Amino acid sequence: MNALVFIEYKDNKIKKSSLECLSAVKGDSHTIQTCAIGAGSDQLTAALGAWGVTKHYSCTDVDTYNPELYKNFVAKVIEQTKPDVIVATSNNVGRDIFPRVAAQFSMAYMSDITEVEMDSDLEVKRPLYAGKCTAQVTFTDDSGKILLLRPNQISVVEASESVTTENIAIAAGAPSGQSETLSVEKGESEKLDLTEAETIVSGGRGLKEAENFKLLHDLAAPLNATVGASRAVVDLGWVPHSLQVGQTGKTVAPSLYFAIGISGAIQHLAGMSGSKNVVAINKDEKAPIFQKSTYGLVGDLFEIVPVLTEKLKSL
Amino acid sequence: MRIFVCIKQVPDTETRIKLTSDSQGIDPTGVKWVINPYDEFAIEEAIRFKEANDDVQVTAITVGPKARVNNALLTAMAMGVDDSLLVNTDAALDALTTAQALANAIKAEGEFGLVLAGKLAIDGNVSAVPLMLAELLGIPHASVVNSTEYSDGFVTAGREIEGGTTEKFKLRLPAMITANKGLNKPRFASLPGIMKAKKKPIKEVSLDDLGIKTESIKVKFTNFELPAEKPACKMLGGSPEDQVNELVKLLQEEAKVL
Structure with missing residues (x-):
């Protein structure tokens, strides 16, 4: 199989989510080629050699995000590499570029993939209805495939090959005049997005008022966690919608999820159902959240959370 | 100016998902179908544009079985959409085939200035149809948009993405905008709106009319499973x-x- 992996990186380091994509395609029978766009995208070859990547396509003359220029770059790489399968991360960038690529090249497309097996036949699974069920993704013809993998689902395997990766520079095409990026302002948050986070501390109406989210930020600090929220408190305007976990918010899959003062509406339970371990702290022992939790603490969150924060700081 | 709003019907978020006996799909018994919540922001955006500008016609467009999706179109028209275009089919299409059907249906209608859709549908969360449609129509897009500003032939669209990063794009119209929560506050249909909607036209086309073959479906969902207890x-x-x-x-x- 001829695979093309779209690589994302930060500070000259390949992101973990992209290593997961490389891990998914790694196998003796596959040719792996990669592509990346942005300043420094040509500096990744040393790291890619360990993954057996023969050719890396890079484009350094676009550094500000623009969906049209990114998509045109990927299209140029596809014309040169003719991949059977393209693998990328199911995030805001992947979801913004690859549907257009799929339409241009008439390729099969699927996002949010949680399980993939490429050794013999292609086997792919993903959740539906925000995790209320899962289904197998069946490809009905032999057209090329674009697979977007949800972060934190595929284990990163050890890369131990010593291939020399050739860097091939691709010039960005001229913009069409149809679209222009006016501004990109990086958020202050150094935290991972909810969809990529290993640990999430989520709060709900039990926090009683917006200011009390400080308790969750304090707890998140020693855990290096990302803060999330239930729909109820987003609708109350306590926190922005980007923090919402649930069917009309984000679907998350961390190793550890804290649900604090969240009773557990069906939409929230669906959105967090990919979490490996769930800790619920709630004053109501009958709250539905406890049915979907690994560990339950019934009590006053205003007493428990500060004690937990101090304990974690002391570790 | 003609505006198309793409809408999809999805099971209400309260729905407890049950599987069919052969596990090849979900059991539709008792499912309450609603307009995808993100599409409501797209509908509201179109109606607000119409209220602020002269000579605007807003058309809701959907793909699905008439008996079911008719309600969604009536709701959109009760909110203030002028008319509807229905691609009537029982077939379970994949994202690309759906986008091709929408593209052919829109092209057959003639000129348009704006296409709106929700950022994703909460059933599959594939989030592909709107951008595939933009590609097939040859127009630029901005996705996950929470602010818009229109000025002589352009739209400036803002969005907030991972890590609190904000981005602004300027697009030449016609363009595709996919709406996120926060773009506006969708209105409820008023009683006079509901009465009026019953008289608004729904134009019906088939996949055959649009030259779409179900054989071109590339992706199917099979072997459904409920999460382990x-x-x-x-x-x-x-x-x-x-x-x-x-x-x-x-x-x-x-x-x-x-």
């Missing part, structure tokens, strides 16, 4: 200190996540 929750008792000590021990030694 979680083992019973371990309830930790005692004082807050006892609970916390027990929890940290379990997270370290049993879950091995600390």
